[in-house]
Amino acid sequence: MMATALIAQLGESAHAQNTGTLRIGLIGCGGRGSGAADQALKADKNVQLWAMADAFEDRLSLSLSSLQKDPALAPKIDVPQERQFVGFDAYKKVIAACDVVLLCTPPQFRPLHLKAAVDAGRHVFAEKPVAVDAPGVRSVLATCKLAKQKKLSVVSGLCLRYDNGFRETVRRLQEGEIGEITTLIANDYRGPIWVKPRQPGWSDMVWQMRNWYYFTWLSGDFNVEQHIHFLDACSWIMKDAPPVSAVAMGGRQQRTGPEFGHIYDHFSVTYEFAGGAKLLSNCRQQVGCKNEMSTQVFGTKGRAQLAERRKGMRIQTSKEWIYDGPENQMYQTEHDEFFASIRNGQPLNNGEYMARSTLIAIMGRMAAYTGQTITWEMALNSQEDLTPPHYDWDMELPLSPIAVPGQTKFL
Numbered sequence: 322m323m324a325t326a327l328i329a330q331l332g333e334s335a336h337a338q339n340t341g342t343l344r345i346g347l348i349g350c351g352g353r354g355s356g357a358a359d360q361a362l363k364a365d366k367n368v369q370l371w372a373m374a375d376a377f378e379d380r381l382s383l384s385l386s387s388l389q390k391d392p393a394l395a396p397k398i399d400v401p402q403e404r405q406f407v408g409f410d411a412y413k414k415v416i417a418a419c420d421v422v423l424l425c426t427p428p429q430f431r432p433l434h435l436k437a438a439v440d441a442g443r444h445v446f447a448e449k450p451v452a453v454d455a456p457g458v459r460s461v462l463a464t465c466k467l468a469k470q471k472k473l474s475v476v477s478g479l480c481l482r483y484d485n486g487f488r489e490t491v492r493r494l495q496e497g498e499i500g501e502i503t504t505l506i507a508n509d510y511r512g513p514i515w516v517k518p519r520q521p522g523w524s525d526m527v528w529q530m531r532n533w534y535y536f537t538w539l540s541g542d543f544n545v546e547q548h549i550h551f552l553d554a555c556s557w558i559m560k561d562a563p564p565v566s567a568v569a570m571g572g573r574q575q576r577t578g579p580e581f582g583h584i585y586d587h588f589s590v591t592y593e594f595a596g597g598a599k600l601l602s603n604c605r606q607q608v609g610c611k612n613e614m615s616t617q618v619f620g621t622k623g624r625a626q627l628a629e630r631r632k633g634m635r636i637q638t639s640k641e642w643i644y645d646g647p648e649n650q651m652y653q654t655e656h657d658e659f660f661a662s663i664r665n666g667q668p669l670n671n672g673e674y675m676a677r678s679t680l681i682a683i684m685g686r687m688a689a690y691t692g693q694t695i696t697w698e699m700a701l702n703s704q705e706d707l708t709p710p711h712y713d714w715d716m717e718l719p720l721s722p723i724a725v726p727g728q729t730k731f732l
Contacts, residue, residue: 346419354425374411465672500622535582692726
């Protein structure tokens with residue numbers, strides 16, 4: 322086929338030098354993927370969006386047309402029909418054609434796509450989370466170890482670590498400004514997000530892929546797919562030491578219809594660390610409720626607050642400190658630093674913390690689904706594998722049972 326021949330031809334020149342044009346491939350063309358492509362194109366003067374892939378042609382076309390409408394981006398976009406790839410294997414063709422890949426599909430596919438990209442010697446931006454189960458996390462850890470050996474950059478979409486205010490506040494906490502940390506609270510209270518009702522003629526796979534957020538095998542559930550940001554912030558504050566155990570509760574109160582798959586709409590998880598510090602983690606997605614997204618930290622000498630808003634960073638001891646330094650667009654900064662690391666030959670590798678924070682979130686889900694205490698070792702060594710034996714548009718994927726604490730078993 323023409324596309325195959327083109328890829329073979331490009332393979333010889335796919336490794337651009339640090340001073341040459343970097344060809345970017347986007348894998349996963351939803352809203353976050355389009356945003357990542359926008360930021361990648363703005364991060365470096367000599368880059369091109371060269372190839373795109375998605376499971377659905379309409380998503381790819383919408384993303385491409387949206388990006389092309391920006392006059393600042395249009396000259397950097399060169400994605401003709403022969404470099405627009407659709408289907409479950411489309412990622413392979415993008416990886417073969419590009420130097421840098423942006424992995425923005427539903428997280429079910431992240432371990433597979435990340436391994437393929439690193440095996441091929443490509444630099445990677447990987448959206449969060451990086452897996453939906455422990456086997457996926459273990460795969461990502463092994464892949465990121467290989468990326469270090471190959472001197473490839475792997476940058477995570479856990480964007481709070483690229484926010485100026487968070488960076489300065491966390492630095493102060495790690496240096497002991499509020500003394501020994503005893504308690505952390507991570508609140509992620511928000512309203513509902515999109516839902517895609519099933520349409521006539523859609524197979525089980527088409528519907529679940531279109532409506533991917535509501536199926537644990539594709540998204541990991543709310544605690545993993547979205548609340549991971551503030552779980553990651555807490556892990557960062559604790560110098561990336563993993564919790565030793567988690568106990569939790571959760572369920573469905575508002576999102577009870579079949580269009581909402583089988584995920585929960587609220588979680589409450591208590592994590593405990595080796596030194597006795599506890600993280601109280603709460604999240605919900607419900608209509609008509611108070612919204613709040615923040616982390617609070619309590620220590621033997623004071624307290625701190627971290628939130629995504631102006632003056633949201635403050636530390637209170639015998640005096641109050643409020644972050645008043647320069648603000649930045651964290652989504653853009655992560656790409657700026659990503660491309661700078663490629664250019665200067667000093668690769669960034671966020672692999673360990675992005676995998677660890679993903680497992681912390683999965684650990685909380687496991688505790689809520691089963692109603693049992695889950696230790697870090699149990700979570701890390703879990704054999705629960707949410708990946709189907711293959712990906713096929715016609716395969717039957719009946720709606721899985723909703724987890725019932727006390728009945729759902731730990732695997």
